[in-house]
Amino acid sequence: MGGPRFEPVRAVRAYERVVEQIEEAIESGALSPGERLPSERELMVQLAVGRSTVREALRVLQARGLVRSRPGDPHGAEVLPFSPAALHKSMTTLARVEQLSLGELVQFRMVLDSAAILLAARLRTEEQLAEMNKAVEAMRAAAGTEPGAADTEAFGRADVAFHDAVVAASGNKLIQICTDVVRQIVLRQISARIDAADDRQALMRRSIQHHEEVIEAIRAGDGPLAARLSRRAMYDYYAPYVKESETSALRALLE
Amino acid sequence: MGGPRFEPVRAVRAYERVVEQIEEAIESGALSPGERLPSERELMVQLAVGRSTVREALRVLQARGLVRSRPGDPHGAEVLPFSPAALHKSMTTLARVEQLSLGELVQFRMVLDSAAILLAARLRTEEQLAEMNKAVEAMRAAAGTEPGAADTEAFGRADVAFHDAVVAASGNKLIQICTDVVRQIVLRQISARIDAADDRQALMRRSIQHHEEVIEAIRAGDGPLAARLSRRAMYDYYAPYVKESETSALRALLE
DNA sequence: CTAGTGCACTGGTCTGACCAGTAGGCTACG
C-alpha cells in the first residue's frame, strides 16, 4: 500500500555528531568514569571542527551529566560516573511545567516504595535487614527523648538510609533511583512546612513506630502486609500536606 | 556544635546564569509554549554577554527539551511544550551505563502499570472505559483472523492506546510518563525478538484475552483483581525474554 | 489578486584573541 515512505531529513548539526561520538564512547564503556577527554583544542583537531562546535557538544554532554570540565584543568574534561542528576533535573522540570501536584508525587512514591518493600520482604538478606534496623535506631536517636531535643536533619538522613536499605534489598536500581528523585522533589516542596510543624516530635515517633511495624513484616517475610503498612505510613505522614481533593486518590491505594 | 559549615563555592559560569534566567521564565509560565525567544544577537545585547555564551546556554536548554531553534528562523528560538524526551534520554542513558537489566525494566513496568490499573478501576469514567474497549477492539482487528494476517505494528499501536487510556483514567501524569518511557526502552531492547517470533499471532490472541479480563475487572470496579491480572499478563508476555535468573524477582510480584 | 523575486535577518560554524585558573616542574632557599 503506497510507495516508499519518506522521512523528513533533519539537518544534522555538526555539534550533534560530536555529541553522538563521545556519548557512544562513554555509554559503550570505551571511556570509563574518571578517564579524561582530550582538551577542547585537541578535540577540535581530531574532529575537524571549530572550537565553538566542540564546546557546544561538551555543554550538551555536561547537561546530560556525562562529563564535567573545570577551567584550567590540564587533563581535559572528566568522564563522570552515572548520576541521576539529569533524571532529577528533568523530573523537576516536569513537576513544574506540567504542574504535577503534590498528590501525584506522593502517590507515585506510595506505589514505588511499597513495591520495593514487597520485593525486599522476599529477597532481603540478613545484612540488609540489620541495615534497616540500624537506620530505625538512628531515627530513634534523632527524635530524642526529651521534648524539643529532636534533630530534624539527622532524622531525615536516617529515614533516607532506611529507604535506601529497602530498595537495595529489592534489587531494582530503577526503583531506587526513581524513588530517590521523587522523594527529593517532594521534600523540597514541603520541607518548610514540616520544619514549621510544632508537633514534629510526635510525627517522628509515629513514623518510627510505622517503620518498626514494616520491618517486622519484612522480617516475617510477609510482603503484602509490609507493603500495605508502608503505604499507610506514607499516607499518614504526607496526607496533611496534600490538597483535600486529592486525598481520595491516595486512599485508593490503601484498600 | 561546630562553627558555620562552609560550602565549596562553585564558580558560576556566565552561560549558567543565562540558562537559569530563561529556564525560570519558561517554568514560571512567563514564557508559554509556542512563544519565541529573542534572537541570539538580541539576547546577547539584553544579557550583556557574547554570542557564544548565549549559544551554549541555548544548547543546554535545548538538551533539556525546553527550546528548539531552526536555522534561518527570523522569529528566534521557540519555547516547546513539555515533552518527556529529556526524561527518556536520561533513563535510556541510565539503562545503558548502569546496565539495567531487562528484568528490572519489566519489573518496573509491572509495578507502575498495575498501580495505574488499580487506580483506574476506581476512578475511571464511562468514556475512558469505552476508550479502553475501543483499543482492545483495534488489537483484535490488528491480530486478524486468518493465519499470517497479523499487523504487528498496528497491534503495538493499539496496545499503547489501551495503556494510555488506563493511565489517563488513573489520573497520575507521572505514572503515565514513566510507564511510557520505560515501555519504549523495553520495546527497543526486544522488538527484534518479538518480530522474529513465529507464534506472534498466538501471543497476540493471548494478550487480547488478558486485556479483556483486565477490562472486565475494571468495569466491575475490582482494582486489586485488575492489577493482579495485569501483572500476570505482563509477566506472561515478557518473561520469555528475561534471563531465567531474574524471573523469580518478577514472580515475586504475582503472589 | 497572485506568482515570483529580493532582502533583511536568522542560526550554524569558524577563526583568533584574551583572561583567569591549574598542575607540575623548576628553582632557590633552608
Place this chain on the structure above:
DNA sequence: CGTAGCCTACTGGTCAGACCAGTGCACTAG
C-alpha cells in the same frame, strides 16, 4: 638533600568578528 614557593605551558571560559545557507516577509511585476 628536602621542601617551599615560583614559573610556565597549558587549560577552559568568554568575547568579537566574520562568513554561509537558510528562512519569512514585503515588495514587485504580471
